[in-house]
Amino acid sequence: MKICVFGAGAIGGYMGAKLAQAGAEVSLVARGPHLAAMKARGLRLIEEETGTDETVPVRVAEDAAELGEQDYVIVTLKAHSVPPVVPKMQPLIGEGTTIVSGVNGVPWWYFHKIGGPLEGTRLASVDPGDAQWTGFGPNRVLGCVVYPAAEVVEPGVVKHIEGNRFSLGEPDGSKSDRATRLSQALAAAGLKAPVRPKLRDEIWVKLWGNLSFNPISALTHATLDVLCTDPGTRGVARAMMLEAQAIAEKLGVKFPIDVERRIEGGAAVGAHRTSMLQDLDLGRPMEIDALVGSVQELGRITDTPTPAIDTVLALVSLRARVAGLY
Ligand SMILES: NC(=O)C1=CN([C@@H]2O[C@H](COP(=O)(O)OP(=O)(O)OC[C@H]3O[C@@H](n4cnc5c(N)ncnc54)[C@H](OP(=O)(O)O)[C@@H]3O)[C@@H](O)[C@H]2O)C=CC1
Numbered sequence: 001m002k003i004c005v006f007g008a009g010a011i012g013g014y015m016g017a018k019l020a021q022a023g024a025e026v027s028l029v030a031r032g033p034h035l036a037a038m039k040a041r042g043l044r045l046i047e048e049e050t051g052t053d054e055t056v057p058v059r060v061a062e063d064a065a066e067l068g069e070q071d072y073v074i075v076t077l078k079a080h081s082v083p084p085v086v087p088k089m090q091p092l093i094g095e096g097t098t099i100v101s102g103v104n105g106v107p108w109w110y111f112h113k114i115g116g117p118l119e120g121t122r123l124a125s126v127d128p129g130d131a132q133w134t135g136f137g138p139n140r141v142l143g144c145v146v147y148p149a150a151e152v153v154e155p156g157v158v159k160h161i162e163g164n165r166f167s168l169g170e171p172d173g174s175k176s177d178r179a180t181r182l183s184q185a186l187a188a189a190g191l192k193a194p195v196r197p198k199l200r201d202e203i204w205v206k207l208w209g210n211l212s213f214n215p216i217s218a219l220t221h222a223t224l225d226v227l228c229t230d231p232g233t234r235g236v237a238r239a240m241m242l243e244a245q246a247i248a249e250k251l252g253v254k255f256p257i258d259v260e261r262r263i264e265g266g267a268a269v270g271a272h273r274t275s276m277l278q279d280l281d282l283g284r285p286m287e288i289d290a291l292v293g294s295v296q297e298l299g300r301i302t303d304t305p306t307p308a309i310d311t312v313l314a315l316v317s318l319r320a321r322v323a324g325l326y
Pocket residue numbers: 006007008009010011012029030031032034062076077078079081085102103104146147148149150151152275287
């Protein structure tokens with residue numbers, strides 16, 4: 001079973017290293033100094049939870065054409081990086097290839113096989129010009145919610161901080177062979193990869209946090225523990241989450257927990273600087289469209305008012321533009 005991880009930075013590097021350690025036939029697409037370091041020395045994976053530090057030989061490439069058709073292409077790029085590279089991924093895609101979308105935010109395939117009047121709706125905020133919808137085709141897609149936290153600490157070195165769950169799910173909720181086979185391969189690599197019948201419910205619980213905590217942290221430079229307990233910013237997060245909940249419930253989502261519990265969960269993570277704050281600090285493009293703009297777009301689609309989301313989106317977009325990152 002040939003697996004390619006496209007965009008093997010923090011998350012893709014972690015997943016790729018675990019798969020390679022387990023003997024899977026895996027290759028990684030990366031670029032720049034990180035690619036050069038992995039080519040020269042292998043991929044060093046430091047796992048904080050277990051205290052392990054191992055350098056794994058990995059097959060890496062910048063050009064997908066070197067790797068050929070795959071059974072699975074796991075996309076772990078930042079959301080905004082995916083549409084422009086769809087053409088470059090084509091050599092990896094054959095008739096039986098499954099594309100696994102391991103990207104935060106509302107996935108571009110959200111309305112595929114959802115049923116009802118919104119079936120097939122495209123989302124301009126995450127898939128401008130329908131690049132993924134037409135370039136991959138929604139029938140190839142297997143959804144994934146990424147829970148681990150990891151970082152590229154220097155080229156060729158990935159530090160895994162916590163978590164090992166990659167929930168998988170078919171857009172139609174079925175327990176397909178392709179989902180089961182990937183789940184087994186990931187489990188053999190020591191990762192948790194349950195196949196979920198209602199992945200969209202999980203997407204929203206994760207998205208609740210990214211939608212609100214990430215831009216609030218980029219605007220305030222506060223860590224999660226602080227922004228989730230300060231009464232003012234907690235109130236802003238709550239207002240954004242309640243708007244998101246109203247949208248999601250119109251789309252049939254059932255939340256297993258309430259907003260207060262989700263905010264408590266964020267606070268419990270501790271003094272974490274969200275990925276959006278890290279991106280701002282490091283001068284990297286921020287995932288504003290996928291995490292916040294997409295929910296605003298869903299608000300328009302479902303005719304749901306989003307005043308708090310609109311305000312925070314306006315502020316964080318301008319913050320990013322002023323920094324030259326959006
Ligand atoms: N890191 C984390 O803890 C978590 C991340 N996520 C989500 O997972 C997704 C991936 O995030 P993360 O792993 O942090 O991101 P990274 O930036 O660490 O990884 C993406 C990698 O893809 C590379 N890349 C970009 N464009 C190309 C290209 N055209 N060809 C080859 N390589 C390319 C990047 O290189 P370059 O650096 O040169 O741009 C980078 O190394 C995001 O949606 C994120 O929100 C979810 C949960 C936790």
